[in-house]
Amino acid sequence: MSPPVRATIGDRAAAPSVLTPPTAGGLTWRPWTPADVPALAALMRAVQEADGRDWFTPAEEIAETFGAPAYETADTLVGLDADGTPLAYAHAEQFPTDGAGLLRVWLHGGVHPDRRGEGIGTELLAWASGRARQVLAASDGDPRLAGLPARIAVDLLDTDPPERRDLLRAGGFEPVRYYANLLRDLAAPVPAVGLEPPLRLVPWTDALEDAARLARNDAFRDHWGSQPRTAESWRAHRSSFARDWSFVVVDESVRYPGSEHEAPGDTTVAPGTPYVVGLHRAGRYEHDWATQGYTAGYTELLGVRRAYRGRRIAVALLTHALRVFADDGMQHAELDVDTDNPTGAPALYTRLGYTKSEGSTLYAIEL
Known part of the structure; x- marks a missing residue:
């Protein structure tokens, strides 16, 4: 039928x-x-x-x-x-x-x-x-x-x-999805998590912007409501972007062109660019610290390509970010998560010491 x-x-x-x-x-x-x-x-x-x-x-x-x-x-x-x-x-x-x-x-x-x-x-x-x-x-x-x-x-x-x-x-409008804002005290110890070659954690650079975007699009393909980001939309709304707190993981054995998951005809990544398989993009919301009563490094995006899950890439990225936040004098790490995240992210955050501070609900009209 x-x-x-x-x-x-x-x-x-x-x-x-x-x-x-x-x-x-x-x-x-x-x-x-x-x-x-x-x-x-x-x-x-x-x-x-x-x-x-x-x-x-x-x-x-x-x-x-x-x-x-x-x-x-x-x-x-x-x-x-x-x-x-x-x-x-x-x-x-x-x-x-x-x-x-x-x-x-x-x-x-x-x-x-x-x-x-x-x-x-x-x-x-x-x-x-x-x-x-x-x-x-x-x-x-x-x-x-x-x-x-x-x-x-x-x-x-x-x-x-x-x-x-x-x-x-x-x-x-009806409630359709629930989210949690999580905090992690950076005074608590942070575990050391390494990566096995050919995986390597490297800083966020302009040359890796679109490689990171394509990795994000692949990582979030199975997330509820997520849609692919274009090169233009990826670079929009960056007033609070914290480059020094943002990183990617590359597979040094692969160079672009990428996998079959890339958008057909996408020519934004130069051939030979390292293949980004995971990313941590952070925001610095300094204007809120006084009213919140604490300083915080905010994880805006944490994602791993679906073919690379299970290799501790997400935990390596996030624990590295926690150490960088702490070294920069931050008191807490912060992020938001879909409570029904399909990758098991809420469990990862709990293991790393994050606790819920507040929640939100998405109300929608579905057409």
């Missing part, structure tokens, strides 16, 4: 032809501009502080939005009072579709704590969801994309106000 034919994304998205900005609260609405970055950073901090968070979105990350690979001006909205002060915001974040097996739009937004309870958040979520549906429906004309599944998603911390969950459920 042949599988059922999925309706095209144009039909499934049911996109509105016109988006109506919120009317609640009497604010004036328009898209973001680069000049808004400082005021948006202040608004987001006020929202996040009111929600009980101790980490915040810095101006540098907001500024990167405007250069993101799939960014469009129409994806953003800010509500201003009579004095021109931003009091509410939304962003329907698009992602590149090259090689994708899932179409995605992530929603971000918030209302200043002084203006909550006026219905602004409900109307803002409706606007953002409508924009997401428009973005997804725009893929309908591409035969490679029209039949793909699609997701509109929102991340919610466990500490966020309960009314936000009610808002999402009322908007058609």
